[in-house]
Amino acid sequence: MIPTISAVDGALGLVQDGYLFGIRRFERLHTDAFRTRLLGHPTVVARGAHAARFFYENGRFARVGAIPASVSHLLQDEGSVQTLEGDAHRTRKRLFVETMGVQGRERLLATFDEEWERASVRWARAEAPVVLHDEFVHLLALAALRWSGIPDDLWLPRFPELRDSLAGMVDHAASFGPVNWGERSRRRRVEDWAVGVVERVRSGAVTAAEASPLARIAAHEDGEGIRLPHTIAAVELLNLLRPIVAVARFLEFAAVALYRHPEHADAFRRNHDEDLPGFAQEVRRFYPFFPLIAGRATRRLTWNGAEFEAGDRMVLDLYGTDHDPRLWPSPRRFDPGRFRHPLSDRNALVAQGGGEYADGHRCPGEPATQDLIEHTLRRLVRLDYSMPPQDLRISLRKMPAKVADGVLITDVKTA
Numbered sequence: 001m002i003p004t005i006s007a008v009d010g011a012l013g014l015v016q017d018g019y020l021f022g023i024r025r026f027e028r029l030h031t032d033a034f035r036t037r038l039l040g041h042p043t044v045v046a047r048g049a050h051a052a053r054f055f056y057e058n059g060r061f062a063r064v065g066a067i068p069a070s071v072s073h074l075l076q077d078e079g080s081v082q083t084l085e086g087d088a089h090r091t092r093k094r095l096f097v098e099t100m101g102v103q104g105r106e107r108l109l110a111t112f113d114e115e116w117e118r119a120s121v122r123w124a125r126a127e128a129p130v131v132l133h134d135e136f137v138h139l140l141a142l143a144a145l146r147w148s149g150i151p152d153d154l155w156l157p158r159f160p161e162l163r164d165s166l167a168g169m170v171d172h173a174a175s176f177g178p179v180n181w182g183e184r185s186r187r188r189r190v191e192d193w194a195v196g197v198v199e200r201v202r203s204g205a206v207t208a209a210e211a212s213p214l215a216r217i218a219a220h221e222d223g224e225g226i227r228l229p230h231t232i233a234a235v236e237l238l239n240l241l242r243p244i245v246a247v248a249r250f251l252e253f254a255a256v257a258l259y260r261h262p263e264h265a266d267a268f269r270r271n272h273d274e275d276l277p278g279f280a281q282e283v284r285r286f287y288p289f290f291p292l293i294a295g296r297a298t299r300r301l302t303w304n305g306a307e308f309e310a311g312d313r314m315v316l317d318l319y320g321t322d323h324d325p326r327l328w329p330s331p332r333r334f335d336p337g338r339f340r341h342p343l344s345d346r347n348a349l350v351a352q353g354g355g356e357y358a359d360g361h362r363c364p365g366e367p368a369t370q371d372l373i374e375h376t377l378r379r380l381v382r383l384d385y386s387m388p389p390q391d392l393r394i395s396l397r398k399m400p401a402k403v404a405d406g407v408l409i410t411d412v413k414t415a
């Protein structure tokens with residue numbers, strides 16, 4: 001039997017407890033799932049690898065109608081890969097999986113490296129403390145736009161606006177009312193710009209670098225001979241650019257983790273970096289980012305004694321699963337050693353979704369995110385800098401979370 005909590009506890013709890021919404025109730029009720037009303041709908045909220053497998057595998061839950069418009073219009077948006085299911089989803093998803101394949105990731109890292117070189121020279125000259133959060137947003141936005149294959153003259157002149165909007169879409173995804181409307185109208189301007197980019201490539205007015213993400217999106221066919229409408233191609237272009245900029249949050253968390261665990265930083269500096277990939281994984285597990293994900297049953301389902309009719313809602317607690325004590329002993333301890341052995345269950349670490357890449361909604365940017373964090377760790381331990389007194393707290397009530405002062409560094413010296 002899945003216990004039920006009141007609608008008031010459901011709605012207020014999410015606002016009051018933020019990332020700890022699920023965990024507090026799972027612990028209080030000694031359960032891995034409970035029923036409540038969220039945003040006016042009866043919902044089962046669950047955590048754990050078993051729940052993640054049920055939610056993510058075999059196309060049981062679709063996203064359309066499950067994620068509030070205020071969130072989805074700032075993130076994946078209408079007509080995107082996330083709104084598709086079955087064969088239509090598989091065909092569109094291939095575009096992302098191929099774009100983010102080994103070669104695409106190598107090119108992204110190389111571009112990121114070039115931007116890091118330029119940025120670190122600027123940091124070394126800075127007279128005021130450098131705010132790593134802002135710097136990471138800036139250099140990831142530059143790297144993403146260069147990597148995308150969009151000709152420079154179409155984005156460079158309006159770079160500050162594009163950067164701020166790409167970051168703002170994520171910063172304000174959980175906002176309501178005027179802040180959310182303002183961000184959505186800023187996004188519409190960026191969408192218009194992206195539509196213009198796609199139109200110009202397709203008309204031959206400009207050329208996208210061969211096999212670049214832009215060239216792939218412009219040429220992608222969903223069915224035989226049917227190219228994506230300009231507007232959908234633009235949405236998918238933003239679905240590459242926006243999340244790359246969002247990786248900035250994990251990079252600032254990685255900087256905090258290095259500061260809090262100097263023994264690991266010292267080891268990495270001395271090239272004892274066996275645990276470095278595990279450190280990056282632990283950053284994705286430990287720190288709060290994507291809190292939960294909602295879906296609607298695509299058909300009649302039964303799980304743990306709960307019956308779902310088509311259309312019924314389930315919320316998977318991603319943060320709660322990444323802090324589930326049965327999967328992660330002492331989940332509030334930061335311990336890269338957890339990852340010395342390969343994970344035996346693809347539904348245990350779900351910071352970027354569960355299940356499979358090709359056949360489900362798991363994030364196609366997960367390997368690139370992991371690469372970017374590892375790369376940043378290597379670069380940070382080789383950069384000479386100090387951390388002045390500052391507030392490094394990360395509130396679990398504000399979604400998406402960020403470090404209070406954004407991680408300040410001073411006295412930067414490049415090699």
Ligand code: HEM
Binds near residue numbers: 352
């Ligand atoms: C910043 C780190 C990132 C986080 C926390 C994150 C998180 C997620 C999560 C939780 C999902 C699953 C959503 C669902 O179940 O419906 C997802 C899907 C997705 N992510 Fe990411 N992501 C990140 C980075 C990236 C990157 C770098 C890219 C691409 C360059 C990307 C592109 C996508 C796309 C296109 C989907 C939709 C996949 C589908 O519906 O099949 N993400 N992401």
